[in-house]
Amino acid sequence: MEKIEVNGMIFVPMFRHEEIVEIVKGVAAKLNEAYKDCKEKPLLLCTLNGALPFCGELMMHVNFDPEIASIKLSTYEGTESTGSIKKLIGPTTSVEGRNVIIVEDIVDTGISLRNLRRIMEEMGAKSAKVCTLLFKPGKFHAEEKKSGSMILPEFVGKEIPDAFILGYGLDYNDSFRCLRDIYVLKD
Ligand code: IMP
Ligand code: MG
Secondary structure (H helix, E strand, C coil): CCCCEECCCEEEEEHHHHHHHHHHHHHHHHHHHHHCCCCCCCCCECCCCCCHHHHHHHHHCCCCCEEEEEEEEECCCCCCCCCCCEEECCCCCCCCCCCCEEEEEEEEECCCHHHHHHHHCCCCCCCCEEEEECCHHHHHHHHHHHCCCCCCEEEEEEEEECCCCEEEEEEEECCCCCCEEEEEEEE
16 A cells, blocks of 8 residues: 555555564564573563554564563543553463563553553562564653653664554554554654
């Protein structure tokens, strides 16, 4: 597809599927190096639904044998806490004492990431590192400064500019997740 038109917006290709697979292989190589001496089985924690295709591809390119589990978060719908998060599902296995690799589709403001790290700590994970396909550093730095912390995602596939994207797990109003390529909103 050369472009997608939805609600008056136009999305154009950003990464073709083949490029995405190369990005995934690159980030898998970083995990392979980081976990090569890890005696215990690391836990790949897929954050549903966005990270599904990434996690599926990633697990084919790591040269260790991780356990796979999932977690699903959602933006909290309270009147005063619109920026916060509630846990909907999971984690689907115990993370206590485990070396957890949180698998994310994209880190934008970093709110999900911060909450996932907190949840892992509360649940007694031995370590919790973040592996994300894409990272938009722009908004992240502003939000992290406000929160007083600055913990970057440890394993990043690719940094991208601050623009809305869809495809390969990433949705617009719960559509377009199943596209093989990633598209960016044209301004
Ligand atoms: P956060 O702002 O870093 O907390 O990102 C929260 C979640 O929003 C990510 O895990 C994605 O699922 C989603 N998200 C962030 N940026 C985009 C985007 O450009 N397109 C689609 N989903 C996005
Ligand atoms: Mg996500």
